């Protein structure tokens with residue numbers, strides 16, 4: 001399995017800034033065959049950046065899309081419209097769940113729409129700080145995972161990537177609230193247990209599980225060295241050229257160890 005390093009640019013950069021940043025990234029990024037580097041700019045930048053990107057070096061992801069392919073859905077962009085533009089789509093990010101009110105049901109339909117349109121969904125799951133405080137972490141992960149994969153058939157499971165992102169560990173400057181290695185290990189084991197339970201024993205080992213939440217070039221290596229962590233979903237640090245490149249280099253180092 002490849003190691004996935006996904007940069008989530010969130011609501012940052014104008015189209016022009018995104019294009020300049022991509023240009024610099026393409027020049028600086030080492031090209032490792034066993035590492036899949038993906039960047040997720042805002043929707044408006046996807047189309048022009050798809051003409052600029054070198055897909056041998058990096059791939060594009062959308063940060064969100066709508067689950068119906070066409071119709072009267074004002075303001076939405078569909079997976080079918082993104083089909084030839086991106087290879088991946090982040091789905092069910094905690095900011096969409098908690099700020100935009102996205103439900104497990106919507107996430108489920110989006111995962112199905114992505115697969116239908118040959119876009120690899122990166123399904124995000126993770127508990128809020130309050131849920132963690134009440135000891136609900138395992139239930140939340142279970143509900144979000146089973147909910148999100150509700151329309152994914154046995155044959156389709158290997159088209160999915162899962163990302164564990166504890167909400168309390170996202171956007172913490174300088175990693176002050178970064179998740180402990182044990183928390184991450186427990187969650188990744190649980191995710192694979194649930195996948196095996198639902199899809200049959202042995203299926204989960206081939207499904208990439210990523211970790212996200214205040215990842216930077218100093219902690220990336222430790223996260224990636226955890227058994228069962230197959231990559232990273234990087235927010236803030238993916239906006240800094242040297243940080244993002246160093247995270248990719250750390251991934252290569254861990255693979256070579």
Ligand code: PGA
Pocket residue numbers: 008165169170171172212213214215233234235236237
């Ligand atoms: P962060 O964001 O790395 O800035 O914490 C991660 C994410 O939200 O995907």
